[in-house]
Amino acid sequence: xxxxxxxxxxxxxxxxxxxxxxxxxxxxxxxxxxxxxxxxxxxxxxxxxxxxxxxxxxxxxxxxxxxxxxxxxxxxxxxxxxxxxxxxxxxxxxxxxxxxxxxxxxxxxxxxxxxxxxxxxxxxxxxxxxxxxxxxxxxxxxxxxxxxxxxxxxxxxxxxxxxxxxxxxxxxxxxxxxx
Amino acid sequence: xxxxxxxxxxxxxxxxxxxxxxxxxxxxxxxxxxxxxxxxxxxxxxxxxxxxxxxxxxxxxxxxxxxxxxxxxxxxxxxxxxxxxxxxxxxxxxxxxxxxxxxxxxxxxxxxxxxxxxxxxxxxxxxxxxxxxxxxxxxxxxxxxxxxxxxxxxxxxxxxxxxxxxxxxxxxxxxxxxxxxxxxxxxx
Numbered sequence: 354x355x356x357x358x359x360x361x362x363x364x365x366x367x368x369x370x371x372x373x374x375x376x377x378x379x380x381x382x383x384x385x386x387x388x389x390x391x392x393x394x395x396x397x398x399x400x401x402x403x404x405x406x407x408x409x410x411x412x413x414x415x416x417x418x419x420x421x422x423x424x425x426x427x428x429x430x431x432x433x434x435x436x437x438x439x440x441x442x443x444x445x446x447x448x449x450x451x452x453x454x455x456x457x458x459x460x461x462x463x464x465x466x467x468x469x470x471x472x473x474x475x476x477x478x479x480x481x482x483x484x485x486x487x488x489x490x491x492x493x494x495x496x497x498x499x500x501x502x503x504x505x506x507x508x509x510x511x512x513x514x515x516x517x518x519x520x521x522x523x524x525x526x527x528x529x530x531x532x
Numbered sequence: 533x534x535x536x537x538x539x540x541x542x543x544x545x546x547x548x549x550x551x552x553x554x555x556x557x558x559x560x561x562x563x564x565x566x567x568x569x570x571x572x573x574x575x576x577x578x579x580x581x582x583x584x585x586x587x588x589x590x591x592x593x594x595x596x597x598x599x600x601x602x603x604x605x606x607x608x609x610x611x612x613x614x615x616x617x618x619x620x621x622x623x624x625x626x627x628x629x630x631x632x633x634x635x636x637x638x639x640x641x642x643x644x645x646x647x648x649x650x651x652x653x654x655x656x657x658x659x660x661x662x663x664x665x666x667x668x669x670x671x672x673x674x675x676x677x678x679x680x681x682x683x684x685x686x687x688x689x690x691x692x693x694x695x696x697x698x699x700x701x702x703x704x705x706x707x708x709x710x711x712x713x714x715x716x717x718x719x720x
Binding site for chain 1: 538541542545547572573576577579580581582583584585586587588591592593
């Protein structure tokens, strides 16, 4: 794996507390952060609280002259730790059958397409249940757009371990999902 | 199984160093099996992403469509307008009944005994053509001459004691459509 510094997907300008850059960062990262937390098992309200707290922490971090390298990874790490503090058993919920009967899939699709999508999501859910906690978190952070190095920082593991974990998890999903 | 297969996901995620990535890319162009795995991994990534989105949508509180408040406001406004219109029909605004007297008809003098204190002049207004043309007045498009009768108590015009009590004067005025007074006649 490449350990050299990789550019972030989001080119982040130099930030200062209360600046427009922070607002822009909030707009860009709010949804990925919420999705990560909700997929970890937090409720929507809990996730929103955690994201708000994380950006308050970011303001404090910037006000106190904290480092600005990899702010995105920093934010994911903060919400990850806060999620862990709030709910120790969150990981068990990810991969369960979706609530609400997946009615949202019915938008602008034929009944056959809706059925196929539902079936595919059921298979993914079942496959996700077979993943370890670390594999799930790696895939979730990867889906959030983080680089392996950033994932390693969030989870506190080596970048090479992240690569191996992601590959193993993807292989499992490919085998179980039959996609 | 190719040796490169273990690097395919890292290659997809652009995590390989440039030289190694080029090498893997060249291999993929030639290896059918690796091409299939790349497609599979891409599909798995998309499906996983879709599942994450589905989880988020399923757990998000249902959003009210942005048209609902607009429609609700329109409905309330329409109801209010309808109520106002209906109320206007059921309870018409009270209007002073027009006089049916002609311009030359004498106005009964009010009794001074019934009204204590000095009285103010009273005024009646009606169209000249009303009495003569009857219902045709509604078909006339042009404005008509207006006759005004003003009952003026004598005590309002003269100092106390100058005129006997109970005497009134009637002022007949004819107003042209342009608002000018055409005729003034004072009678007792």
